[in-house]
Structure formats: C-alpha cells, structure tokens
Amino acid sequence: MNSSKKFPKQKNKSNLQLKKSIIFLDDEKTALVRPMRPTKKDYAGIARCYNSFKDSDSWPGGFGGTFTFTGEFIEEQLKDQDHSSLFIVVAPDNPDKIVGVSFCSRTWNLPDCWYVQLLGVDPAYQGQKLGKSLLLRSTQFALEKGARFISLHTWGGNLKAMPLYKRQGYKWRPNTSVYMENYLPLILNFPYFRGLFTKYSWYDTFQPKITQEQDEEFDEKMAIYEYYFKFDEYSSLKVWIDRTVGWISGFHYITEQEDLLIKTQTPNSEAFTGIETFPVTLTVANYGKKVQELAITTKSTDQLALDGETTHQIKLPSNKEQTINLTGSFLSDTDELDMKVHTHTYSDHTITFEISTDGFTFPIILGKVPLKAMKIHTTPKNFVAIPDQTLTIPFELCNYTGKQQEIEIKLEDGKKVLFNQHNFSTSVDPYDSKLEVPAKVLPTTSTADEINISMKTKDGKNLLKKKLPIIIFRNNKAVSYELDQQLFLENKNVRVSLYRKSQPGSNELVIFEKTRGLKICGNPLILGYPFDEDGSEFYSTKLDHQILETEEGLWIASSAVSKEKAGVKVTRKLFIPNDNEPLGLQYSLENLSDKAVTDLGILCTSYWWPNPLNPVNVIIPFKEGIKQSSLYELGINLGKDPSDLKEGWKAINYSRGTLGFLFNQEVIEKIGIGERFPSIEFKIPELQPNQTFDLTPLWFTFTDSWQAVRKQWQDKYHYSPANELDHFLSAENMKKIGLIDEQSQDQICKGLILDRNQKKIQIILDAFRKTTFEGAMTVNFTKMKSKPKNLPISITDSKQWVETIKINPSGRKISSGTITFDTKTRVYEESIALGFYNSSKEVTINKCSNNQETYLEVDNGFLKFRGSKDYRGQIFYLSVEGSKNYLLTHYPEVKAFLWYNKFYGGIGGVISPVDQRGNPEEEFNKLNFTAFEIEKDPWKGIGFMSEIMDYLPAIKGAQQITNFLTLPDAPFILVQQEITNHSEVTRTFNANLTANLVTSNNDKDRYYLKTKKSGIATFQTQDYGSQAWREELDSKWAAFKKEGNKFIMGAVIGKSNYQESIYTYSPNLSIIRLGRSVTNIKIPAKETVRLNVLYLLTKDLTTIEPFTKSNLVSLLKD
Known part of the structure; x- marks a missing residue:
C-alpha cells in the first residue's frame, strides 16, 4: 500500500476507500446501530430512552433529575444539528424502540478530533453489549472523518463503563476528572501499517491494560500512551503516542518478514525556556531479514531551536540500528504552557521526523512543553495606580527551579511610571519572593502605561523579557493593554x-x-445554521483583533472568515464604556464571496464557570408577570420562544449583587429562557455578495437588584421619564437576646459549650444604643430538670440587661430551649442550646494498627474517632456509644469514586488555588502527612500536617494542618483547618472540609438545612439539586440522619471573616456530604489562617442551629 502524501493530510477518494476497508467488529448488535433520523418517531424514541436513564450508578442524581423529556423537547434540541454523527441503537426484540444513544461532535478545542457528548443505554437493555456497539460506531465515524482521536468524559466511579472504554482504546488522561482519549483513529489510518488492519481486526488483536486507574504512562519522564496489538504468532505492533501533543512518537512493527522499530525520545517532556538544553533522539532499528532504507528530514516549530544534522539517508542491514542525536532548546521568549493547570491542552511545540521508506511517507512527532524557570509580575497582576502619586510597586518573583536562585533584574521606566532604582541583584526563594520598588506616577489622564522588565541569571543567561502594564485611573475611562x-x-x-x-x-x-x-x-464566535456549540470552527482560530476608541468608551472587534460558510466574515464587537453603564455585544456578518449565502445565524451563549458564587434566584419577565425562582425550581422545559417574555431582560441574583442581560426580544429568533445565562439565537436573512448585516446589540449589566436591571432595559429600549426604580430594604433588629458565660462576656451566644460542673449561665438583652426595656423575659430548656424562668423587666436609659440563672444538666449531653422577650409591641424569640462536657473525665489517645497500617484513636468516653497520616491526614472512623462507623470510607484502600480520581471518604480538608483549572485535589492526594497529638485545654485530639505544597504555581509554599479535637464525655468534634503560607508573597486559596457519611442506601434517610424564608427544610438523599441553591439557605449549618442511627450528625460554622458556608451534596442514595467551603482566602506571606467547623451528635434537630453563634472561640484560649 503506497501513499505519496504526508499523513494526516489524506483526503482524496482512494484514501477514503482505504479507510472503509479497515476491519471493524461486525456482529448482530452492530447492525442495530444507525444514525438518528430527524423524524417525530425518532425524537419521541430518544425522549423515551432519556427518561429511562435513572440508574444512579451511571447517572448520579438521574439523567435530567426529575425532568420528563418529550419528543417535542428533543426535536427542539436536535433538529438543527448534523444528524450524521448522532447514533442510536434499537432493541434486539423491537426495531422500533430506541434504547441507546451515542452523540458525537467535533472537540471544542481541536478541529481534527471528535468527542462523544452523550453515551447511554436503557438500564433494561444493559448487559447486551449495545453500549459497546454504539461506541464502536462512534470510533468508526471518527476514523472516517480522518480524526486524530476521539474522546469522552466519564467519572471514576463508573465501574461498569471503564472496562468498555479501555477495551476500545480509550486512555484516562492523567490529572483529569475523568477525560478519556482514544488514538485508534490515528493508528488505524497511519500509512505504514494501515494494511495490517485490513487483514486483522483491530478489536480482536488489541491488548489493552484495563484498570480503574489513570493511564499515567512514561518513558523516563516523557509522557506517553502505549498501544499494543498481537496479530498472530509472528506479527505484532506496538505504538507510542506522545500525549503532550497527541501524535505518534514511535512504533515497533513486526511481521514474519519485517521487524522495524522507529522511536523518538527525550528524557523529559518539559523544559525551561532560555536556559535549558535537552537531548532528542530518533532510534531506527532493523531486526528483520531485509535491508531497510529510509530518508529522514527533521524540522521543528519556530520557537524550538535544534542543533544537529536534520537530513539523513539511512541504509540498515539486518540486526542493525542507528540513532540520530539532536540537541534542542526553547527560545527565551517562548510562551509557557503549564499542563498541570491546562490539563486538556496540547503543546504547539514539536520536532517532526518526516520519514520515507518503502513508498510510504509519514511523520514521527515529539512534543516539548515550555516552562518558565522564573516569572515576575506585579501584585496584583492587573496593578492599578492613580496619577501624580509616589508609591511602592510590589513585584512577585516566582521560582520554578526548586532551589534558591541568584538573579539580575532590570526595570525600564514607562511613559508615566518612573522608578527610583532600575537594576537589582536579588535572591529568589524556592517558594517565591517579593521585590518592592519605589516609583512615581506622573500627572496624566486615565491610561495603561507599560514598563519593560528583563531577568537574567548571574552568568548572563536570559530568563525572560516582558512588558508589564500599570493601569492608571484618574477618571472612569476604559483602557486597554496586554499581559x-x-x-x-x-x-x-x-x-x-x-x-x-x-x-x-x-x-x-x-x-x-x-x-x-x-x-x-x-x-465565542458560533456561526450557523446549524449551530455546533461543542465544536465551532472558530474555537481555536486565531482572530484578528482591532480596538476602536470613541467618546463613550472602547470597542474591541474580533473577526475571522468562515470556511464552512465559505467567504462569510464574522465580527464580534464588545463595548466597554467610560462609565458604569452596561457593556454591549454586537455581531456583524459580511459576505466576501461572489455568491449569496443562506442558512446563516449567530448564537450568543454565556456560561458561569468558573464563578465562586452560586445564584440565589433568577428573575424573568414572563407575559404572565415577573417571576423569580431558584435555578433548579425553574426547570429546563421552558421552551425557546422569545414571545413568552413581556420584556427583554433577565436577572440573576447573587449574594453580592445582580447580573443582568438586556436584549430586544422582538428581533431574536430563540432564547434559552430556562438556562442560568440565556443563550440567544439570531437568524440572518440571505446575505448577498459584498453585503454586511449588523445584528441588534445585547447588553450585560452588573448592579444591586433586578429592579435596576429592569430600569436599564427600559432606558435602553423604551426610555421614558416615567421609568422608576423600586427599592426594597431590610433592617436588622434593634434589640438582641441571647446567652453569655463567664468566659465570653462580650459575645452574645445562642449555644453554649459548658463544663457540666458549671451550674449558672447568664441571659442578656442588648441594644445598639441606650433605650427602654419593658416587658418579660422567659427562658425554657426542654428535657432538663429546670423550670421555665419568667423574669419581668422594667428599666430605662440602658443599653443592656443581664440576669444570672441556674441550670441542671441532669446527665444530658446537649439540650435545646427558647428564650423570649415579650414587649408591648412585639415578641423577640431565639432558639438556644447548651452542650456539656465533663472536666473530671479524660480524653484518651492510643496508637493502633490495622493490617500493617498505623493510626491514632481518640476516645472521649462518649464517642471515638480514628485518623491516619497515611489517609490524607483525615479521620476515617467515628463511632458513638459503640455504634458502627458513621463515616463512609475506603481505608486502608483508596478507591475511585464519583467525579474524583480517588475517593478517601471520612472527614478531612483540601485547599486549592482560586483558579481551579486542572485537578488540584489529585495532586493534594499525593502529599505526605505527619501525625501528632494535640492539647488545647480543655480540648484534646490529634492533628495531621502536610508537607509544603509546590505542585501548582498558585499554591507553592502552602501547608495544611488539620486538627481533630474533642472534649471529655461530649458530643462534639472540632475540626480546625490551618493553612500557612510559607512563601514570601500573598496567596489566595479556596478551602473545603468534608464529612462523608454512611447512608442506608434507601429513601428513608434525611438531611436538613435551614432556608431563609421557611425555616428548616427536609430532603431525601437523592435530592441532588439542593446544593446548587445553597445561597438561598442559612448556610451556617446542615445535618443528616441515617435510618437506624440513634443520632443526627450536624455541621456548624460561626461568624467568619471569609465567604464561608456549610453545604450538602447527595447525588444519589449512596452518599451524603456535610461540607464547609471557603472561597478567596487571602493569606499574606508567612502567615496562618485557621478555619473551624464544629460537628456534633444529637437526638434533637433543634439543638444544632444555636451553635452557629456559640462560645467556641472563647474556649480556644490560644
């Protein structure tokens, strides 16, 4: 089989015929697979199939939740798509019944690759190999399209599907959750051994490694995948894929007559730019009987320099090999690609060996990933100054070499920013350092100035040269810059x-x-019809950007010419105003061809991720009136007809403010009303040659209420002096009531943790200024041997009233009650609770072992828990009064579960950078921990300290200590997450702490949260949607009760300086999490932040909430 063209650019007819001759598995099940048809019958069949996807093992929370799919809904979703890549399978016993789907599209980031969007089979028909046949057809489709690979996402706990995927060539890309890529289309189409796959079935000869683990394969430190085929006793093929670029980097081809190995290697896929050289080899070995002659030409991409011969003519007799040795290096100005952060991205930097032999021409490709040894940026990166000012500009020096570096830095003045000193010799710590430089900003209007910075090693090697912006605002004016x-x-x-x-x-x-x-x-730029949201031709296209300045602000126009709609130029124009007005978005289309173009449309679609906030509610102006709802209550079956709206706006309320979309609903074709951020479709009339069509602008606004969004829409589209804005204000109560104890006189509590030997507490009535207190105070503790206290109050000109009362714990661990102040005009009432420990008893700590695993056990006389340094510094066992373990755990094993690569369970914390690209939890799981005992009178327990982290630039120098503390004979576990920043610069983190609890696996389990409107809400464990609307909740506590357990487990946080909340997570019956999330924790250099979560065991749900305002801090004396 000969080919005169270079792979992979083989698209002539003969090559397509060759592709069809490749042997695919063909049995009675594959005959049941076909592309879907755009008919009412197929739409209804797919809807029925979707509604069958209720298997929680395959679909956590169920596919579509509680939504019921209809044929009309499916038609609306699919009618404008390319149906040739949407495959269905029919039932073996009923050819009219659709029982499975495999829907494919081009990958969003690589135009020559395909992606399986959805793969599923009706649970009633699982186990009949229908999913296998669907996936095989999708792979065959990618092969026919000349794809490099086909990929999909699944989750680590999908135990049933993982062997199916790996058996068909899918590899789990490391450090992803869980992205799988299949290079069989590339291998089967490769010119040199394509002929083998026309004789042998690749499916029958493929020898995969089937595990539930990531395919973290290396050749030394070169990241690869390996594929192996065993054809018969004499024939086999081994292929290596360089996974940094997704191309074949070598193969070993063996037949009865031929044995040829060609392989390129480098010791490490990564290299520092400017200062590091690296070896590159190409090994050619002939172990066959005939002489092999090869012509080899080597080339590299622009920013990779190669030293060595680049053309070779090789003649290899039998049992001879030859190695081509080259030395490579990155130019110092090469942009970095950190694949630990950009886990789904492939390097643009390659060394290609173009090889011709036996009439074939093909590439063997090696990828290299450029990294910066050192970086420098202002802190913050988008540094803002004001004119006519003397200031100090802080620079962060980032060191990625792992050891201290001595460097030289040169700063050049900008036009408006002048430095007092320009040259610096400094030492940079392995965990980064800070350089503070005095500077002066000259008088100026608002602008973005640029300063030039260069960095060298002590021996003069260039580390980097770059421009850094200094944004100067005098008045509110839009500016532009690059960084x-x-x-x-x-x-x-x-x-x-x-x-x-x-x-x-x-x-x-x-x-x-x-x-x-x-x-x-x-x-993004998405041109239709139809719209390809998952693989728009422009997703990876380099756009032409132009900035236009007007009196009102800046416009940035980004444009490209379509290949699919030949000759149509698409331009997206975004307007940034000089004031606090809405931002505008407008598209225009220009026909550069000499023919009219039809079927044109633009899809405007926004998404929320990554956003640290969850929406509180969504407000929509329907014809029936303005409605508000939580996102999950809104549902998805709202259609796309803009005539359903009375006005053209939508608002999304967050705890910090409101985000609004403004549009003219009379000129748009469709709108995704039920989506968090509305997707809007425009249909464009036939575009004549040299004609330009401008779409009506959309507007984005950020404000404080949906009423403000509505008024801005009125002012944009229906201006009238009569437009008014309604304000809704709420006020905090002027008087507060609560409890205090001897150690927290300045803190009004609702819950107190007390030594049971203490017989008195104080109640308090407090006002923000001197006033009159007139009425009666009533204090009542349920199930305690103390009578309700009724105390008349009549005082004037006072800010505070305090009264001491006696209490009698009577052996109870925790007790609830109420405190009420009844005045002549209103009643103030608070729930209160008392929790007790016994200072006359001891908390014991013992070292234990289990199957050669050591752990520490803490026993306070009422509950006991166990933790281990080998278990990610978490506790994995909690028992109350001799009960079974309350915690869901896989200790000492660690298993894949849910969307995480590894599931540990238990109770423990994780920290991550604010920008959570990549999979930081996977790296966190690899950390080493040390264990220790800890005593903070009266608390006692165990703690686990991580090693200092350096696996992501934004987390370097961070260290976590997790303390698990308790009190003698008490129902409390206090978990403290201490985060220390050992670097010399400020770091910003997110922190999560989670308790994973055992469920009964039936719908009788319950968890509880408090809503801001209707009090305590009760949920079943499969009510997955509750997590997403947590900002409608009180967010300070949550609780869970497993059927058969004696105790409810609650999680509580108190007042915090951070954006902190308690949440629940229960995608199905098998798991419930009581967690605490904290976002945007800024920790200055060398400082520590401590975060507390109180877990408590109680039989009375009403005892939990009061501890959101407790004396916990005063008990922690340090």
Missing part, C-alpha cells in the same frame, strides 16, 4: 480579557465585575 498572552480592556468597574494568540477557547470573552466579584464567560 501574558491576553488582551485586557477595563474601566474602574469591569475588566474584560481574551487571548490574542490561537489556543483552545481563545475566542471566548471573560467579563469580570470588580466590585461584586461577578463573572460572565463565553460568547
């Missing part, structure tokens, strides 16, 4: 960023509102 491959436009209120160079997702916009921390992402 780290990104283009920024911002005013005092908002910042917009996009990538200038071509890379995955490079044509998307990120709009960030600085005051409230709200964010809108997306709005």
Whole structure:
C-alpha cells in the first residue's frame, strides 16, 4: 500500500476507500446501530430512552433529575444539528424502540478530533453489549472523518463503563476528572501499517491494560500512551503516542518478514525556556531479514531551536540500528504552557521526523512543553495606580527551579511610571519572593502605561523579557493593554480579557465585575445554521483583533472568515464604556464571496464557570408577570420562544449583587429562557455578495437588584421619564437576646459549650444604643430538670440587661430551649442550646494498627474517632456509644469514586488555588502527612500536617494542618483547618472540609438545612439539586440522619471573616456530604489562617442551629 502524501493530510477518494476497508467488529448488535433520523418517531424514541436513564450508578442524581423529556423537547434540541454523527441503537426484540444513544461532535478545542457528548443505554437493555456497539460506531465515524482521536468524559466511579472504554482504546488522561482519549483513529489510518488492519481486526488483536486507574504512562519522564496489538504468532505492533501533543512518537512493527522499530525520545517532556538544553533522539532499528532504507528530514516549530544534522539517508542491514542525536532548546521568549493547570491542552511545540521508506511517507512527532524557570509580575497582576502619586510597586518573583536562585533584574521606566532604582541583584526563594520598588506616577489622564522588565541569571543567561502594564485611573475611562498572552480592556468597574494568540477557547470573552466579584464567560464566535456549540470552527482560530476608541468608551472587534460558510466574515464587537453603564455585544456578518449565502445565524451563549458564587434566584419577565425562582425550581422545559417574555431582560441574583442581560426580544429568533445565562439565537436573512448585516446589540449589566436591571432595559429600549426604580430594604433588629458565660462576656451566644460542673449561665438583652426595656423575659430548656424562668423587666436609659440563672444538666449531653422577650409591641424569640462536657473525665489517645497500617484513636468516653497520616491526614472512623462507623470510607484502600480520581471518604480538608483549572485535589492526594497529638485545654485530639505544597504555581509554599479535637464525655468534634503560607508573597486559596457519611442506601434517610424564608427544610438523599441553591439557605449549618442511627450528625460554622458556608451534596442514595467551603482566602506571606467547623451528635434537630453563634472561640484560649 503506497501513499505519496504526508499523513494526516489524506483526503482524496482512494484514501477514503482505504479507510472503509479497515476491519471493524461486525456482529448482530452492530447492525442495530444507525444514525438518528430527524423524524417525530425518532425524537419521541430518544425522549423515551432519556427518561429511562435513572440508574444512579451511571447517572448520579438521574439523567435530567426529575425532568420528563418529550419528543417535542428533543426535536427542539436536535433538529438543527448534523444528524450524521448522532447514533442510536434499537432493541434486539423491537426495531422500533430506541434504547441507546451515542452523540458525537467535533472537540471544542481541536478541529481534527471528535468527542462523544452523550453515551447511554436503557438500564433494561444493559448487559447486551449495545453500549459497546454504539461506541464502536462512534470510533468508526471518527476514523472516517480522518480524526486524530476521539474522546469522552466519564467519572471514576463508573465501574461498569471503564472496562468498555479501555477495551476500545480509550486512555484516562492523567490529572483529569475523568477525560478519556482514544488514538485508534490515528493508528488505524497511519500509512505504514494501515494494511495490517485490513487483514486483522483491530478489536480482536488489541491488548489493552484495563484498570480503574489513570493511564499515567512514561518513558523516563516523557509522557506517553502505549498501544499494543498481537496479530498472530509472528506479527505484532506496538505504538507510542506522545500525549503532550497527541501524535505518534514511535512504533515497533513486526511481521514474519519485517521487524522495524522507529522511536523518538527525550528524557523529559518539559523544559525551561532560555536556559535549558535537552537531548532528542530518533532510534531506527532493523531486526528483520531485509535491508531497510529510509530518508529522514527533521524540522521543528519556530520557537524550538535544534542543533544537529536534520537530513539523513539511512541504509540498515539486518540486526542493525542507528540513532540520530539532536540537541534542542526553547527560545527565551517562548510562551509557557503549564499542563498541570491546562490539563486538556496540547503543546504547539514539536520536532517532526518526516520519514520515507518503502513508498510510504509519514511523520514521527515529539512534543516539548515550555516552562518558565522564573516569572515576575506585579501584585496584583492587573496593578492599578492613580496619577501624580509616589508609591511602592510590589513585584512577585516566582521560582520554578526548586532551589534558591541568584538573579539580575532590570526595570525600564514607562511613559508615566518612573522608578527610583532600575537594576537589582536579588535572591529568589524556592517558594517565591517579593521585590518592592519605589516609583512615581506622573500627572496624566486615565491610561495603561507599560514598563519593560528583563531577568537574567548571574552568568548572563536570559530568563525572560516582558512588558508589564500599570493601569492608571484618574477618571472612569476604559483602557486597554496586554499581559501574558491576553488582551485586557477595563474601566474602574469591569475588566474584560481574551487571548490574542490561537489556543483552545481563545475566542471566548471573560467579563469580570470588580466590585461584586461577578463573572460572565463565553460568547465565542458560533456561526450557523446549524449551530455546533461543542465544536465551532472558530474555537481555536486565531482572530484578528482591532480596538476602536470613541467618546463613550472602547470597542474591541474580533473577526475571522468562515470556511464552512465559505467567504462569510464574522465580527464580534464588545463595548466597554467610560462609565458604569452596561457593556454591549454586537455581531456583524459580511459576505466576501461572489455568491449569496443562506442558512446563516449567530448564537450568543454565556456560561458561569468558573464563578465562586452560586445564584440565589433568577428573575424573568414572563407575559404572565415577573417571576423569580431558584435555578433548579425553574426547570429546563421552558421552551425557546422569545414571545413568552413581556420584556427583554433577565436577572440573576447573587449574594453580592445582580447580573443582568438586556436584549430586544422582538428581533431574536430563540432564547434559552430556562438556562442560568440565556443563550440567544439570531437568524440572518440571505446575505448577498459584498453585503454586511449588523445584528441588534445585547447588553450585560452588573448592579444591586433586578429592579435596576429592569430600569436599564427600559432606558435602553423604551426610555421614558416615567421609568422608576423600586427599592426594597431590610433592617436588622434593634434589640438582641441571647446567652453569655463567664468566659465570653462580650459575645452574645445562642449555644453554649459548658463544663457540666458549671451550674449558672447568664441571659442578656442588648441594644445598639441606650433605650427602654419593658416587658418579660422567659427562658425554657426542654428535657432538663429546670423550670421555665419568667423574669419581668422594667428599666430605662440602658443599653443592656443581664440576669444570672441556674441550670441542671441532669446527665444530658446537649439540650435545646427558647428564650423570649415579650414587649408591648412585639415578641423577640431565639432558639438556644447548651452542650456539656465533663472536666473530671479524660480524653484518651492510643496508637493502633490495622493490617500493617498505623493510626491514632481518640476516645472521649462518649464517642471515638480514628485518623491516619497515611489517609490524607483525615479521620476515617467515628463511632458513638459503640455504634458502627458513621463515616463512609475506603481505608486502608483508596478507591475511585464519583467525579474524583480517588475517593478517601471520612472527614478531612483540601485547599486549592482560586483558579481551579486542572485537578488540584489529585495532586493534594499525593502529599505526605505527619501525625501528632494535640492539647488545647480543655480540648484534646490529634492533628495531621502536610508537607509544603509546590505542585501548582498558585499554591507553592502552602501547608495544611488539620486538627481533630474533642472534649471529655461530649458530643462534639472540632475540626480546625490551618493553612500557612510559607512563601514570601500573598496567596489566595479556596478551602473545603468534608464529612462523608454512611447512608442506608434507601429513601428513608434525611438531611436538613435551614432556608431563609421557611425555616428548616427536609430532603431525601437523592435530592441532588439542593446544593446548587445553597445561597438561598442559612448556610451556617446542615445535618443528616441515617435510618437506624440513634443520632443526627450536624455541621456548624460561626461568624467568619471569609465567604464561608456549610453545604450538602447527595447525588444519589449512596452518599451524603456535610461540607464547609471557603472561597478567596487571602493569606499574606508567612502567615496562618485557621478555619473551624464544629460537628456534633444529637437526638434533637433543634439543638444544632444555636451553635452557629456559640462560645467556641472563647474556649480556644490560644
């Protein structure tokens, strides 16, 4: 089989015929698979199939939750799509019944690759190999399209499906949750051994490694995948894929007559730019009987320098091998690619060996990943100054070499920013350092100035040269600048960023509102009809960007010419105002061809991720009136008809503010009303040659209420002096009531943790200023041997009233009650609780072992728990009064579960950078911990300290200590998450602490949360949606009761300086989590932050909430 063209650019007819001759598994089940048809019958059949996907093992929470799919809904979703890549399988016993689907699209970031969006089979028909046949057809489709690979996402706990995927060539890409890529289309189409797969079935000869683990394969430190085929006694094929670039880097081809190995290698896939050289080899070995002659030409991409001969003519007799040796290096100005962060991205930097032999020409490709040894940026990166000012500009020096470095830095003045000193010799700590430079900002209008920075080693090697912006705001004016491959436009209120160079997702916009921390992402160029949201041709296209300045603000126009709609130029224009007005988004289409173009449309679609906030509610102006709802109550079956709306706006309320969308509903074709951020479709009339069509603008706004969003829409589209804005205000109570104890006189509590030998507490009535207290105070503790206290109050000109009362614990661990102040005009009432420990008893700590695993056991006389340094520094066992373990755990084993690569269970914490790209938890799981005993009178327990982290740039120098403390004979476990920043710069983290609890696996389990409107809400464990609307909840506590357990387990947090909340997570009957999340924790250099969560065991649900305002802090004397 000969080929004169270079792979993979083989698209002529003969090659397509060759593809069809490749042997695929063909049995009675594959005959049941076909592309879907755009008919009412198929739409209804797919809806029925979707509704059958209720298997919680395959679909956590069920597919679509409680939503019921209809044929009409499916038609609306699929009618405009390319149906040739949407495959269905019919039942073996009923050809009219659709029982499975496999829907494919191009990958969003690589135009020559395909992605399985959805794969599922009706549970009643599982086990009949229908999913296997669907997936095989999808792989065959990718092969026919000349794809490099086909990929999909699943989850680590999908035990049934993982062998199916790996058996068909899918590899679990390391450090992802869980992204799988299959390079069989590339291998089967490879010119040199394509002929083998026309003789042998690849499926029958493929020898996969089937595990539930990531396919973390290496050749030394070169990241690879290995594929092996055993054809017969004499024939086999081994292929290596360089997974940094997704191309074949070598193969070993053996037949009865031929035995040829060609393989390129480098010791490490990564290399530092500017200062590091690395070896590259190509080994050619002939172990066969005939002489092998090869012509080899070597080339590299622009920023990879190669030293060595680049052309070779090789003649290899039998049993001879030859190695081509080259030395490579990155130019110092090469942009970095950190694949630990960008886990789904592939390097653009390759060394290609183009090889011709036996009439075949094919590439063997090696990838290299550029890293910066050192970086420098201002702190914060988007540094803002004011004119006519003397200041100190802080620079963060980032060191990625793992050891202390001595460097030289040179700063050059900008036009408006002048430095007092320009040259620095400094030492940079392995965990980064800070350099503070005095500077002066000259008088100026608002602008973005640039300063030039260069960094060298002591021996003169260039580490980097770059420009850094200093944004100067005098008045609120939009400015533009570049930083780290990104283009920024911002005013005092908002910042917009996009990538200038071509890379995955490079044509998307990120709009960030600085005051409230709200964010809108997306709005890429998506041209239709039909719309390909998952594989738009522009997703990885380098766009042409132009900035236009007007009196009102800045416009950035980003454009590209379509290949699919030949000759149509698409331009997206974003407007950033000079004031705090809405941002505008407008598209235009221009026909550059000499023919009219039809079937044109634009899809405007935004998404919320990554956004640290969850929406409180959504407000929509329906024809029936303005409605508000939580996102999950809203549902998805709201249609896309803009005539359902009375006005053209939508608002999303967050705890920090409101995000609004403004549009003219009379000119849009469709709108995704039920989506969090509405997707809006425009249909464009036939576009004549040389004609341009401008779409009506959309607007984004950030404000404080949905009423403000509505008024801005009225002012944009229906201006009238009569437009008014309604304000709704709420006020805090002027008087407060509660409890205090001897150690917390300045803190009004609802819950007190007391030594049971203490016989008195104090109740308090407090006002924010001197006033009159007139009425009666009643204190009542249920199930305690103490009578209700009724205390008349009549005092004037006082800020506070305090009264001491006696209590009698009577052997109880925890007791609830109420405190009421009844005045002539209103009644103040609070729930209260007392929790007791016994200072006359001891908490014991013992060292134990289990199957050669050592752990520490803490016993307070009422409950006991166990933890281990080998278990990610967590506790894995909790027993109350001799009960079974309350915690869901896999100690001492660690198993894949849910969306995580490893599931530990138990109770423990994780920290991660704010920008959680990549999979930081997977790296956290690999840390080593040390264990210790701890005593903070009266608390006692165990703690686990991690090693200092360095696996992500944004987390370098961080260290976590988790303390698990308790009190003697008490129902409390206090978990403290201590985070220390050992670096010399400020770091910002998110922190999570989770208790994973055992369920009964039936629908009688319950968990509880408090809503802000209706009190305590009760949920079943499969009520998955409750997590997403947590900001409608009280967010300070949650609880769970397993059927058969004597005690309810509650999680409580108190007042915090951070954005902190308690949440629940229960995707199905098998797991419930009581967790605490904290976002945007800024920790200065060398400082420590401590976060507390109180877990308690109680039989009375009403005892939990009062401990959100407790004396816990006063008990922690340090």
